[in-house]
Amino acid sequence: MIRVRVPATSANLGPGFDVIGVALSIFNEVWVEASKELKIEVFGEGANKISKAQDNLVYRAFCEVFEKVGKEPEPVKLTLKNEIPLSRGLGSSSAAIVGGLVAANAYLNFPLKPEELLQLAVEIEGHPDNVAPALCGGVTICTQTPKLRCVKLPIFELDVVLAVPDFEIKTSDARRILPKEVPFEDAKMNVANVAFLIMALCTKRYELLEIGMQDKLHQPYRSRLVPGFYEVLERAREAGALGVALSGSGPTMIALTKSPQAVAKAMAETFEKHGVNVKTIITHPQERGALELVDVG
Numbered sequence: 683m684i685r686v687r688v689p690a691t692s693a694n695l696g697p698g699f700d701v702i703g704v705a706l707s708i709f710n711e712v713w714v715e716a717s718k719e720l721k722i723e724v725f726g727e728g729a730n731k732i733s734k735a736q737d738n739l740v741y742r743a744f745c746e747v748f749e750k751v752g753k754e755p756e757p758v759k760l761t762l763k764n765e766i767p768l769s770r771g772l773g774s775s776s777a778a779i780v781g782g783l784v785a786a787n788a789y790l791n792f793p794l795k796p797e798e799l800l801q802l803a804v805e806i807e808g809h810p811d812n813v814a815p816a817l818c819g820g821v822t823i824c825t826q827t828p829k830l831r832c833v834k835l836p837i838f839e840l841d842v843v844l845a846v847p848d849f850e851i852k853t854s855d856a857r858r859i860l861p862k863e864v865p866f867e868d869a870k871m872n873v874a875n876v877a878f879l880i881m882a883l884c885t886k887r888y889e890l891l892e893i894g895m896q897d898k899l900h901q902p903y904r905s906r907l908v909p910g911f912y913e914v915l916e917r918a919r920e921a922g923a924l925g926v927a928l929s930g931s932g933p934t935m936i937a938l939t940k941s942p943q944a945v946a947k948a949m950a951e952t953f954e955k956h957g958v959n960v961k962t963i964i965t966h967p968q969e970r971g972a973l974e975l976v977d978v979g
């Protein structure tokens with residue numbers, strides 16, 4: 683029996699579009715047992731929506747490892763216990779991919795190195811900012827220019843408030859509405875904001891997150907998909923959020939704070955005013971990723 687725990691992730695972290703992401707202490711579990719035929723059971727989030735057939739994303743990723751090492755994929759029994767809400771900007775598809783890859787690697791007695799697993803995960807997902815923290819934990823920065831490189835930042839000592847609306851946004855749809863070009867001034871501002879973000883996280887000068895979580899590359903376009911976005915952001919800041927942003931491609935909003943209860947209340951009330959039902963979750967950054975959360979027994 684193999685068990686892998688994979689953390690949820692919040693990609694972009696403000697201005698770090700497709701580059702920066704953070705792992706959060708909300709988990710999906712993948713349990714694998716040898717079996718004569720493929721059997722997939724899903725519990726928790728998405729239990730009624732997720733495919734239990736060959737095209738299940740965890741199983742597809744599981745098979746990728748077999749193919750990579752030149753082996754015929756094997757049928758297995760997969761038990762998926764999900765806490766990560768689907769299509770809300772919290773990395774549920776990355777968790778599925780990373781869970782499948784890490785579980786298969788453990789099943790085959792660890793033929794692939796961590797960097798090979800990351801490369802495979804990025805090839806399947808298309809961008810690294812969810813899969814990297816899901817795999818490695820913490821806050822990750824990735825580049826693909828052209829070789830994939832990934833570094834981890836020190837973990838931050840703040841609570842994370844998530845305001846999770848009760849509607850879904852598919853990442854593919856949220857990417858389609860982005861412009862092909864952005865104004866030069868906006869690009870310049872994002873360069874500055876990312877520098878402030880990294881400074882804030884590396885030196886624990888969290889007051890710099892007010893600038894360091896602002897974005898001009900994707901939020902101006904995607905905020906239209908989230909009713910009340912800028913008002914929620916303002917009210918969260920007034921209630922004590924140090925930095926607020928869209929989580930991944932939305933619709934969840936993420937706030938970093940030392941006063942999580944007040945921020946959660948402000949975000950929920952403001953969303954409600956705009957007719958959006960939300961669930962608020964108070965969580966924190968998760969230092970260890972799926973690579974370190976594998977039990978083989």
Ligand code: HSE
Binds near residue numbers: 693694930
């Ligand atoms: N960086 C990606 C995007 C993450 O914002 O489209 C998607 O979860």
